[in-house]
Structures are given as C-alpha cells and as structure tokens.
Amino acid sequence: GVPSARHQPQMAMNRHTKPLLMVVATFHFMTSVSANVLTPVVPLSLKPAGRTPPVRMSAKILPVAYTGASVALLWRATQAAGRADVAALAAVSALAIVDLAPTSNAQLASAKRANSVAEPTTIAKKWKALVLLKIAGQLSGLLWIVGATGATGVLRGASGVLAANIAFWACGGADARHDASGLHEPLPARGAKVLAVVDVLVFALALTASLLPVGSIRRDMFTKYFAMGVIAGVFENVQNLVLGLLGRSPKQVTGEEDELSKTPRT
DSSP, X not given: OOOOTTTHHHHHHHHHHHHHHHHHHHHHHHHHHTTTTTSOOOOGGGSOSSOOOOOHHHHHHHHHHHHHHHHHHHHHHHHOOSHHHHHHHHHHHHHIIIIIHHHHHXXXXXXXXXXXXXXXXXXXXXXXXXXXXXXXXXXXXXXXXXXXXXXXXXXXXXXXXHHHHHHHHHTTHHHHOBOTTSOBOOOOHHHHHHHHHHHHHHHHHHHXXXXXXXXXXXXXXXXXXXXXXXXXXXXXXXXXXXXHHTTOXXXXXXXXXXXXGGSOOO
C-alpha cells in the first residue's frame, strides 16, 4: 500500500542518511583491516635502555573500547530523527574509530615505554598521567553519548570528549610529549597551538548547541557546524590511514615532515 504521511518523513530521512552511514561503516572496516599496518615499528637502536614494556594489553583494550563506543554511536545515528543529530552522531562515531582510538593507543604505548626504565624522569611520569587523563575523559564522554536519552545529552557528551583534549593541552601535553620509542620529543609550540585552538572551537560549537532550545534553527545550525568540524579532523587522518594500507608514510609522499605530522591529532 501507499506509505502513510506519518512514515514518509522517516523514509526520506533514511534516503539522506544511508550514504553518510555507509561512509562511516567503511571507516570501521578500513581501520580494522589496517590495525597491524598502522602499528608503529620502533628500530632497536632507538629503544631506551631497560626492559621491554608490556604494551600489548593497551593495544588490545583501547581499540575495543573505542570501537565499541563507535559502533554504538553509529547504531544510534540510524535511529536519530533529525539530520543534524544524525550528522553529529555519525561524525563522533567516525572520530572515535579513525582518530581517537589510534592516537590514544600510540600515546599510551609511548608513555609506557617512557616509564619502563628503572628510574623514569619526571617529564615521563607527567606524560603518562596526561595521556591517562585524556583517555579517561574521552571514554567518559563517549559513554555519556551512548547512554544519553536525547540530543542534548549527545552534545554534552561530545563536549566532554573535546574538554578532555583541551585539558590535555592546557596541562602541558605538548611539552611532555614522548615519541613512539619512549624518548622525550616535545611538540613544537606552533603545532600545539593550532591543534588546541581547533579543539576549543569544536568544543564551543557542541556546548553552544547543547544550550540552545531543542528543535530551534540555531541549534540545528550549530550542531551541523560541530559535525562539520569533527569530520574535517577525521579526514586529516584518512590520508594516513590509506597510506598505512599502502605501506607508505606522509613523509614519503610529500618529501618533508611538518610540525603537525610529528604527532597524531588528539
């Protein structure tokens, strides 16, 4: 029979959201396939003296946690009613699997290596503490979104994820940064400032949207801007993902390495 008027808006929504959800699902597949490809290989000559740190546990737990949250958000996106809400959920889902998961996994492994020596330095301890703080904040924000009963809760949870990143920068994450081998390698001030400003702007969009009346044009506008900001950050990591599948690095393609490419986005 002919669909009733009550079902027609939902059918139209499905036609508009299927392409977006298919893109995010593709991200899930690509990151799962490339999990081993993107794992950094540290030459023996660069590893710090001392025992080899047990980084395998974090390499298993964190991807499962972030992927589980990402899948739950993607499912919620299929159930959302408004286009802005669908865009926000799908964007954060992609962010969790493409950006947050590999970045946090690499940083935690780095922190463990930096603290694996008999007497770790003060800056190494600070690096580990900041990484753990950021991961706890991000996962708390993602769980808030998964358990939220409305669109406002989704935006507040997203604000929490960005707030964890902002706290990481504000507490000295750039200066305390260690590389994949566990050696102290601060992020240049210019690169850190750019990443921090982006996080603050996206955070402001999510928080502002959560404070506006539900269903208002301004709320939908800010929610869409938030989703666009998140997706822009996700696409920055897609290049690295594709190059990792091809066994190449951005440095091999461009012939140079800028300040921002020295560390994953947080």
